[in-house]
Amino acid sequence: MTDVTILETPKGWPAILLPRQGAGAKGAAQGSAKATDPTDLDAAVRAGAFEGLRKAVRDLGATATIAAVGASGLRGRGGAGFPAADKWRAASGTPAAGRIVVANGYGADPSSQTDRALLELNPYAVIEGLAIAAFAIGAEEAIIAVRTEATATIRILEAALAAAADAGFVGTNVLGAGRHLDVTVQAVQGAYLLGEETILLKALEGKRGQPEQRPPHPATHGLRGRPTVVHNVQTLAAIPWILVNGAQAYAKIGAEGCPGTILVQVRGGERSGVAEVPLGTTLRNVAALAGPLAKGRTVKALLVGGPSGGILPPEALDTPYTFESLRAAGAHVGSGSVIVADDRACIVDLARVLTRFCADEACGKTIPCRIGTRRLSEIGDRLAAGTSRAGDLGLLADLSADIVGSALCDHERLATLPLMSGMRYFRAELDEHLERSSCPAGVCHPIAMAASATH
Numbered sequence: 185m186t187d188v189t190i191l192e193t194p195k196g197w198p199a200i201l202l203p204r205q206g207a208g209a210k211g212a213a214q215g216s217a218k219a220t221d222p223t224d225l226d227a228a229v230r231a232g233a234f235e236g237l238r239k240a241v242r243d244l245g246a247t248a249t250i251a252a253v254g255a256s257g258l259r260g261r262g263g264a265g266f267p268a269a270d271k272w273r274a275a276s277g278t279p280a281a282g283r284i285v286v287a288n289g290y291g292a293d294p295s296s297q298t299d300r301a302l303l304e305l306n307p308y309a310v311i312e313g314l315a316i317a318a319f320a321i322g323a324e325e326a327i328i329a330v331r332t333e334a335t336a337t338i339r340i341l342e343a344a345l346a347a348a349a350d351a352g353f354v355g356t357n358v359l360g361a362g363r364h365l366d367v368t369v370q371a372v373q374g375a376y377l378l379g380e381e382t383i384l385l386k387a388l389e390g391k392r393g394q395p396e397q398r399p400p401h402p403a404t405h406g407l408r409g410r411p412t413v414v415h416n417v418q419t420l421a422a423i424p425w426i427l428v429n430g431a432q433a434y435a436k437i438g439a440e441g442c443p444g445t446i447l448v449q450v451r452g453g454e455r456s457g458v459a460e461v462p463l464g465t466t467l468r469n470v471a472a473l474a475g476p477l478a479k480g481r482t483v484k485a486l487l488v489g490g491p492s493g494g495i496l497p498p499e500a501l502d503t504p505y506t507f508e509s510l511r512a513a514g515a516h517v518g519s520g521s522v523i524v525a526d527d528r529a530c531i532v533d534l535a536r537v538l539t540r541f542c543a544d545e546a547c548g549k550t551i552p553c554r555i556g557t558r559r560l561s562e563i564g565d566r567l568a569a570g571t572s573r574a575g576d577l578g579l580l581a582d583l584s585a586d587i588v589g590s591a592l593c594d595h596e597r598l599a600t601l602p603l604m605s606g607m608r609y610f611r612a613e614l615d616e617h618l619e620r621s622s623c624p625a626g627v628c629h630p631i632a633m634a635a636s637a638t639h
């Protein structure tokens with residue numbers, strides 16, 4: 185049973201990824217919250233599991249299945265929002281044997297439990313989505329990649345996979361249609377960067393976790409050189425719903441051009457946990473899931489996207505939660521993390537800690553990222569320590585511009601977001617640190633603590 189807390193969402197919000205009643209989840213507040221075993225295949229089948237796979241294999245065939253996913257507008261939930269069907273077309277159009285589907289359940293952000301919640305509460309949705317994707321691209325091998333330390337997740341997945349194989353949903357002769365699908369759970373051990381798809385594929389090959397130059401992309405040249413579709417587990421879990429309810433029904437949920445639902449990890453209020461939200465809802469609605477702030481406190485900032493996320497001001501609360509809107513605001517969907525920081529927070533301190541994390545986690549293969557993120561981190565440290573140099577904010581902007589676009593992976597660009605968004609929205613606070621060696625929130629030591637009396 186999972187110990188992830190599922191937050192209550194407003195009545196009428198769609199539930200595609202998580203079971204409506206949050207079965208087994210501590211703190212589940214949707215519906216009856218009746219504890220059920222997520223690996224109980226009979227119960228899952230009674231609730232409609234594997235109907236989507238049946239439809240793909242028996243009614244649609246591979247080409248129409250890919251077309252349906254394309255028509256739904258489903259975009260990858262791993263962060264970048266790439267159209268799922270485009271990857272499928274690239275893989276199935278590559279004339280190579282031994283195609284593979286990889287479910288990315290690594291969950292790089294240690295503070296976000298979105299993917300873990302899905303794998304532990306609704307493992308059959310991920311397995312079914314994986315089986316449909318494999319059927320559509322003609323793959324006979326599929327891997328669910330998770331962290332080594334996610335022992336509870338691994339136990340649940342292995343039990344679910346064994347039951348699914350016994351029932352003929354995976355394994356030999358899937359649904360009696362003559363196709364084979366070998367699904368394994370593979371645990372990989374490593375750091376933050378291992379969630380990035382080319383690094384994950386290297387790790388699955390037992391090699392050092394560093395990315396490769398793209399193109400070629402994994403869809404045509406991936407694991408062991410084979411065409412490999414890598415999807416976040418949430419992307420896969422939406423696919424059965426799409427096939428059963430129809431592409432048009434899915435396209436109507438969420439925002440135009442960004443349909444469906446996504447899992448968010450919300451904290452900062454009186455509650456913290458995972459929730460399923462329709463894309464396009466506002467950051468205000470997402471933040472509200474965490475409940476009220478501590479008494480007398482006001483919202484100062486929202487940390488959106490995880491360790492390499494953006495720090496947005498309260499004016500951004502009406503920003504729609506979509507890939508494009510968050511990017512334009514200086515943040516990103518990332519790990520689905522949304523943290524509400526109240527007026528006690530110091531923006532310099534937040535940006536400094538996040539940038540340090542990003543610098544420490546850079547794999548080092550690309551020199552501008554390896555050295556640039558370190559220099560960014562040092563600027564953050566100087567601001568917090570009251571030892572800034574006159575040109576530091578200009579240097580910050582120049583460095584960020586130089587770093588972006590010269591990398592093997594997106595970590596380089598994302599690593600600039602905490603400090604750059606801090607400078608964009610909270611310039612006066614950064615200036616206060618730089619010019620007067622003063623921390624208005626009274627957080628940064630040993631510099632002057634103007635607001636310390638309020639704590």
Ligand SMILES: Cc1cc2nc3c(=O)[nH]c(=O)nc-3n(C[C@H](O)[C@H](O)[C@H](O)COP(=O)(O)O)c2cc1C
Nearest residue numbers: 260261262288291292379380381415416419594595
């Ligand atoms: C630094 C970094 C970390 C990432 N971590 C994850 C992760 O933990 N899980 C994930 O699904 N995707 C992660 N991604 C995105 C993957 O590289 C890839 O785009 C994704 O797994 C593709 O799935 P999708 O098509 O469903 O979006 C990360 C990307 C970067 C740059």
Ligand code: SF4
Nearest residue numbers: 548549550553591593
């Ligand atoms: S951009 Fe950074 S994290 Fe990505 S490959 Fe280069 S050094 Fe590694």
